Amino acid sequence: MTNFARDEFDRVPEVSSRQGVHRAASAPSRPKLWPILSVGIAALAVGLVAFLLLPQLGFQPALTPPPAAAADTSTAPASPTTTPSARATPSATPSASASQPASPSALEPATSETIAPAAVDKSQPVAIFNGTLTSGLAGRVGATVKSDGWVLGEVANWQGAPQQQSVIFYSDAAHRANAEALSALLNIPTLVESADFPTPVAVVLGPGYE
Numbered sequence: 001m002t003n004f005a006r007d008e009f010d011r012v013p014e015v016s017s018r019q020g021v022h023r024a025a026s027a028p029s030r031p032k033l034w035p036i037l038s039v040g041i042a043a044l045a046v047g048l049v050a051f052l053l054l055p056q057l058g059f060q061p062a063l064t065p066p067p068a069a070a071a072d073t074s075t076a077p078a079s080p081t082t083t084p085s086a087r088a089t090p091s092a093t094p095s096a097s098a099s100q101p102a103s104p105s106a107l108e109p110a111t112s113e114t115i116a117p118a119a120v121d122k123s124q125p126v127a128i129f130n131g132t133l134t135s136g137l138a139g140r141v142g143a144t145v146k147s148d149g150w151v152l153g154e155v156a157n158w159q160g161a162p163q164q165q166s167v168i169f170y171s172d173a174a175h176r177a178n179a180e181a182l183s184a185l186l187n188i189p190t191l192v193e194s195a196d197f198p199t200p201v202a203v204v205l206g207p208g209y210e
Contacts, residue, residue: 120181125153127202131163137205141186145203148185153199163206167192175200 126145130138142155166188170179178201179191186203 120177121175122148122150122178122181124175124178124201125151125199126178126182127153127197127199128155129158129202129204130156131158131166131204131206132209137209141203141205145182145185150182153202158204160204163204165190166206166209167204169194169197169202169204171195171197171200 128138128142128145138155138157142152146152166186167190168179168183168186168188169192170176172193172195176191176193182201182203183189183191188203188209
């Protein structure tokens with residue numbers, strides 16, 4: 001027992017629920033989430049198995065062609081053979097003279113003529129001159145020319161300017177064929193046109209000729 005006087009706070013009803021203002025209300029219970037998570041994980045596992053295993057077991061989804069394909073076949077253009085046109089047919093076949101080029105002979109001028117080379121005439125006399133210091137060279141070459149069927153002209157030593165090489169002189173173009181034939185026979189490639197000799201063709205043997 002206390003020594004203080006009783007006040008209103010000391011009057012406590014005997015039949016009453018004892019509740020204090022300092023007590024906090026009890027928090028409501030939270031719903032449990034593990035059933036929802038279990039269902040989600042199971043659904044994810046089933047989808048993953050179906051995605052990975054069904055293609056390997058031969059299950060392929062049926063593909064339906066798009067409706068645009070059917071529309072394309074109905075709008076396909078008709079074959080060119082079913083729509084003939086009179087304007088597309090060529091009017092006439094071009095003439096043979098227009099389609100074929102003219103022959104080269106038709107393009108050549110009418111006045112052009114082919115000049116035939118002069119024939120070799122061995123009846124024309126051939127003079128042989130020795131322009132070297134080798135004695136009797138002109139005679140030996142003259143014998144070769146005569147044995148080939150040529151008419152042999154003058155055979156002598158060369159009295160003109162010293163020659164650096166062997167030369168075959170011919171009087172004009174009409175006797176060039178004779179000069180070329182003698183060039184092949186005597187192996188003298190140098191040919192000179194000159195009218196200073198009494199014969200149509202003259203062979204001057206230069207240094208080094210054998």
